[in-house]
């Protein structure tokens with residue numbers, strides 16, 4: 001009999017399933033669960049963006065676009081990135097519209113890595129980084145961050161991890177899962193090392209619009225960094241457009257051309273109606289982004305204060321929509337904590353350990369839920385801890 005398992009590629013066979021999914025699946029079978037587990041906005045995409053997609057369909061715009069995406073959208077992205085993040089990109093040759101930031105990450109890694117090349121990833125980090133690096137045959141080298149340093153990458157730790165095989169640093173700010181935001185000074189120190197060792201940076205700035213206290217700085221905007229940065233962003237988080245699957249990459253011509261080669265064979269182009277929606281979101285949706293941001297900020301302040309009052313140490317993250325409180329005082333592992341909390345109080349959170357070893361002792365809670373839900377979740381947390 002045919003054993004189909006024997007046909008699976010070794011790189012896929014050794015891949016572990018996402019720890020986030022495991023908790024989704026557990027929670028999905030239960031009633032009355034409040035989920036602080038999901039990494040997506042609770043807002044619906046702005047009406048003007050939805051209407052633009054409907055209109056594009058009514059007009060019959062149902063064919064492929066250019067591989068790199070609608071030129072009009074790339075022009076608008078170029079304007080947006082230049083105005084908001086102070087980095088100029090040529091809309092014709094240096095921007096690719098992708099299927100979410102997820103595909104952008106995959107393209108960036110596949111375009112630059114040869115087998116055994118090393119990429120430095122900064123943990124705790126988004127669950128896809130290491131598997132995507134490993135799928136290329138490259139090696140993900142981990143640099144850990146700590147709560148004492150508000151989970152910010154320290155320049156010295158970065159330098160210690162660099163070897164002759166290091167090709168790039170994959171950097172995410174504001175960060176998932178910790179919410180840590182690197183300010184200009186932090187980034188200058190990192191950029192200095194990147195330049196000294198002649199590395200590339202893959203900058204995952206998908207949460208750039210969700211920076212609450214200080215303006216987001218793109219590492220690409222720093223002196224000498226544009227030429228060595230692959231800048232990744234998208235519409236999922238700031239514009240509440242997760243289901244549209246739309247992101248983009250900005251990078252100097254040669255890097256963009258390399259990524260476009262893969263994109264044209266692997267994907268052709270991103271979805272056409274989604275591109276029309278994103279175009280409208282950039283043209284008229286910034287007020288909605290600001291409104292959502294105000295709401296997230298209010299919720300962040302509430303949840304950070306609640307956790308600290310309960311005795312779960314929680315730093316105030318500068319961005320994204322996650323908090324990362326310590327559960328070390330309970331004596332449980334993060335997985336035990338998350339599982340017991342779900343079973344006993346029906347609140348879903350994600351164990352910090354799924355984001356890397358240094359995430360152990362913490363849980364990730366998303367505050368992309370209504371204030372009423374957050375208040376109820378905090379009530380259940382108190383009851384759980386009281387026991």
Ligand code: PLP
Pocket residue numbers: 039099100101102103126172175176204206234235236242245246247
């Ligand atoms: N990068 C980070 C840090 C994320 O948290 C996520 C989604 O959770 C992504 C990339 C993927 O985003 P997209 O929905 O644009 O594919």
